[in-house]
Amino acid sequence: MDCPRILIIDDEPDIRELLEITLGRMNMDTFSAGSIFDAEAALQNPHFDLCLTDMKLPDGSGIDLVRFIQKHCPQTPVAVITAYGSMDTAISALKAGAFDFVSKPIDLPTLRDLVHQALKLSQKPKTQNSFSSKSELLGADSSIVKLKKQIHKIARNQAPIFISGESGTGKEVVARMIHEQGSRHDQSFIPVNCGAIPAELMESEFFGHCKGSFTGAVRDKIGLFQAASGGTLFLDEIADLPLHMQVKLLRAIQEKKVRPVGSQQEVPVDVRILSATHKDLVKEIQRERFRQDLYYRVNVIELKIPPLRNRGEDVLRLAEHILNRLTVDYGCAPADMPMLSQCACEALRSYCYPGNVRELENILERAFTLCENKKIYASDLHLPTTQVQEDTGEISPPPKLRDTPPKVKPELSTPSPESINNLEDYLKGMEKQVLLQVLEKKRWNRTAAAKQLGISFRALRYKLKKLGLDGSDANA
Structure with missing residues (x-):
């Protein structure tokens, strides 16, 4: 099996050498370039399984190189190296199509995880129809066809995705499709309804806790972030999170670390965040019920699901x-x-x-x-x-219901004088047939039937009782 080919773009020789040594020990072939010009030249011929580029280069920005690769080598994942704390720059790169980012100083274990995730994409089928998902978004409307294409595209990167749509449109189905078509498809997909967790237990549920950290903590417990490490964490109804928890969630997303309740140490986690809500987050921000900084972190790319x-x-x-x-x-x-x-x-x-x-x-x-x-x-x-x-x-207005199951309706007939033995019984029978026909026509709505017959509701009820028709089927 051929060794993966990695293109490294950085204008600092020391950084290039560090990356070459690290990736060489992972049994990978590396090629280096010190500028966008050299990188574009290298990308003309050989196939690369991954590109690692610094954000600041002598002849342009790493985002320019991301866009070039998206246009000319769309199957090649590209990760950017950003300065420490430059989250806004990293988000811009993700929006441009970068697979993921790593911050300086480079944490080698994090780099290795990123490389392994990116190489999984290179091993997946290259055409959209070749992707197999257990989850399925049914429909052939143009809005759904467009949504499926968007899912296929964004599944290839690690950007946080915000899925918006009304209740019942299938937001979790979309989240599962993103997970199953991405590089984390063989790892855990952990869905959590943020509105279903009691506020006092949220921190423990998300980040875990240590034994003895609070009453009832009889053993160590890992949280949802650690359970989803390597995979995807889907935060459904994220707008229902209380503000104090939004602050802690923001830090976990930015630092890619969590601190279990009662622990003094932070634990690194590698999780892709997908989130969703049926609420309008912009309005929630205006009402001061959702933090604006968290909104920009979870809403790097937005997917809108059309209503049915x-x-x-x-x-x-x-x-x-x-x-x-x-x-x-x-x-x-x-x-x-x-x-x-x-x-x-x-x-x-x-x-x-x-x-x-x-x-x-x-x-x-x-x-x-x-x-x-x-x-x-x-x-x-x-x-x-x-x-x-x-x-x-x-x-x-409600749709008009114009058909009902066929029923056998009694026919009104005019008898011969010889067949009438008792006028009162005959009139009762005729009255009963008329009432049945009107009630059937009005779907046993007695108020509507009384109106058509020109009598009061009380009079109709009296007649039904007298004729033995005041049963459970006669609904008002």
Whole structure:
């Protein structure tokens, strides 16, 4: 097997020599350049598995070289070497397309971890279609196609990603796809709902604690950062973190170190941070509920997930997929999967889905359970009577439910005089048939039925009781 080829770009001979010795001991071939001009010349011919470049070079910035590599050698990861504390510069490099960064003075163990992570990318397939993810973002709408391409691109670097979108749009699915398509795919993916952890336990949960550090700490415990070391930590609903915890999280992200509760020593961690929330973080900052400096650290690159109501025909594609899955989960034969009526499809298209994909799943699971004769009608969907859109707060009218399961309705007939033996019984029968037809038409809404019949609700209730129709099915 050929040795990995690493290109080192730095104008300081001592730094180049240190990197050459370190990487040489890792059984890697190294090539050096002292300027952007020399580096671009070296990149014209040989293939490199990784480029390490200083940020400040005699003939330009390392970010210029990052952009050159992104344009001409997009499959080659590039990491930048920044001055100590230059986090803003590092973030600019990540936004330009750098894989990761390392700060001066260079910590050799950190450098080795970075190199190993970068080389994993070189070993992965080179085409987007070759990537395999256990997680899947379903849909063919143009907004979803664009999102999939963005996921494929940003999975290659180590930049913190902020995933925004309404509740139920699939933010954790997107986070898992980023992890599975990146260089950390063989390490842990640790999701955590920040709003589900009690405030007094947050520091221990995130950073761990030492035995005896507080009442109930009977043994050492590693935190979520250490559990995810080498992999990805997904901070869902990050806007729910209290301010005191946001300060500690900011330091952990910047320093790549955590201090367990009760410990005097910091522990280095190698974690990629992905975060998400359904809230508007800019508004949260204005309300002084979210720190602006933390926002800039977690939001190096933002991914926006479109709401389901803006995804066109994806609603029906998702509906078919969900019904297929429910058929398998319920142990039914494929032939027993219920089909959606035309009006049910129209109702699903016109609904605004304040709960997005998660709500669609709930709607279809209920309809799957309650429908008859392997067909789901619009009335089986039980869509809410009003809809409030999460992004605008606008109330939308409900979709019109125009079809219901076919029912056998009694026909009104005019009997011959010879067949009438008792006028009172005959009139009662006719009244009963009329009431049944109107109630069926109004889907057993007694208020609407009374209005159509021109009688009071109390009079209708009296007639139903007298005729034996005041059962559990007669819903107001």
